[in-house]
Amino acid sequence: MAAHGVDLRSDTVTRPTPGMLAAMAAARVGDDVWGDDPTVIQLQETVAALAGKEAALFLPSGTQSNLAALMAHCERGDEYIVGQQAHTYRFEGGGAAVLGSIVPQPIDNEQDGTLPLAKVAAAIKPFGPGLGVHFARTRLLALENTFNGRVLPAGYIREAAALARSRGLALHLDGARVCNAAVAQGSTLAEACAPFDSVSICCSKGLGAPVGSVLAGGRDFIERAHRWRKVLGGGMRQSGFLAAACLYAFEHHFQRLAEDHRNAERLATGLGAIRELTVAGHATNMVFVQVPAVHCRPLEQHLAGRGILAQVLPETRLVTHLDVAAEDVDAFLAAVKDYFARA
Numbered sequence: 001m002a003a004h005g006v007d008l009r010s011d012t013v014t015r016p017t018p019g020m021l022a023a024m025a026a027a028r029v030g031d032d033v034w035g036d037d038p039t040v041i042q043l044q045e046t047v048a049a050l051a052g053k054e055a056a057l058f059l060p061s062g063t064q065s066n067l068a069a070l071m072a073h074c075e076r077g078d079e080y081i082v083g084q085q086a087h088t089y090r091f092e093g094g095g096a097a098v099l100g101s102i103v104p105q106p107i108d109n110e111q112d113g114t115l116p117l118a119k120v121a122a123a124i125k126p127f128g129p130g131l132g133v134h135f136a137r138t139r140l141l142a143l144e145n146t147f148n149g150r151v152l153p154a155g156y157i158r159e160a161a162a163l164a165r166s167r168g169l170a171l172h173l174d175g176a177r178v179c180n181a182a183v184a185q186g187s188t189l190a191e192a193c194a195p196f197d198s199v200s201i202c203c204s205k206g207l208g209a210p211v212g213s214v215l216a217g218g219r220d221f222i223e224r225a226h227r228w229r230k231v232l233g234g235g236m237r238q239s240g241f242l243a244a245a246c247l248y249a250f251e252h253h254f255q256r257l258a259e260d261h262r263n264a265e266r267l268a269t270g271l272g273a274i275r276e277l278t279v280a281g282h283a284t285n286m287v288f289v290q291v292p293a294v295h296c297r298p299l300e301q302h303l304a305g306r307g308i309l310a311q312v313l314p315e316t317r318l319v320t321h322l323d324v325a326a327e328d329v330d331a332f333l334a335a336v337k338d339y340f341a342r343a
Contacts, residue, residue, distance in 0.1 A: 006328040011321035014208040025249040043247050047214040050192030055222040057215045062176050064234050065213040067095045073170045073226035076101040079136035083109040084293035086144050101315035103136040114145025114156050124238035132277040144174040149286030151181045161195035175207030176202040180284045183257040206257050207249035260285040263320040270333040276340050287318045302339040
């Protein structure tokens with residue numbers, strides 16, 4: 001078990017590794033608002049190349065990265081089509097509407113995270129003289145990969161991109177865990193990002209950096225996003241110390257995501273053998289398990305007493321990550337079995 005216990009609440013809880021801390025301490029820095037922090041520049045150039053895009057921009061968070069992207073794609077009163085359960089719509093404080101004056105058009109996600117393309121097409125509003133003056137102008141389609149750990153099918157993404165192009169829409173990816181998707185598919189990051197005009201890539205989830213996201217896209221798009229980053233308060237100074245952690249993460253933690261996926265499978269298999277629980281599904285580094293409501297609070301307390309953190313709900317999500325080894329999974333399973341043996 002890790003020195004600080006086992007934490008399966010999210011892959012955002014990781015601590016910097018010794019190597020990452022050393023890279024941060026040794027980082028060459030400048031003033032990124034002036035545009036002369038060499039480590040930030042290196043990170044942006046590195047991620048742009050990895051994602052197959054012209055340029056990239058370092059931002060403090062995934063929420064700000066997505067919001068800057070939406071504001072760079074859309075003007076006041078424009079509309080973006082998005083999943084009803086998508087992070088950009090449901091879990092980012094309504095920023096697109098509140099700060100960007102951008103109208104969301106949510107569509108129910110399918111179980112695999114896709115948006116039915118017939119519904120997407122039907123949601124695109126006419127614009128121009130006549131009836132079109134009554135509607136917000138549809139400018140953008142936003143997808144999310146992975147979605148609840150599930151990798152969007154590559155064929156679906158190609159079809160969605162073709163539909164967007166045919167109707168004059170840009171295509172944005174909330175790629176908070178797109179690195180997990182690429183590793184799971186055995187593809188490069190550039191291949192996973194290729195169909196999209198813009199991609200937000202989180203460094204502080206599976207990659208294990210303490211903070212930061214990188215937005216990648218065309219050069220003109222990134223220039224617009226850079227301006228919105230400033231407006232949103234995302235301009236930082238000696239942020240090379242943070243960028244160094246992200247660079248280290250891309251260099252050392254990308255391919256090891258496969259280990260997190262194997263540990264999630266180990267976790268799902270173990271939980272499936274406990275008769276009181278129902279494994280609803282697992283994909284990449286996430287496991288979803290149904291827990292009888294009467295056991296949720298007591299089980300969470302039982303685990304906490306053994307140094308294990310999990311948010312136990314009737315529909316529980318467990319996430320493996322850099323700080324969860326196979327033996328931690330086994331310790332968690334043993335604690336759960338011990339609870340039900342006593343219940």
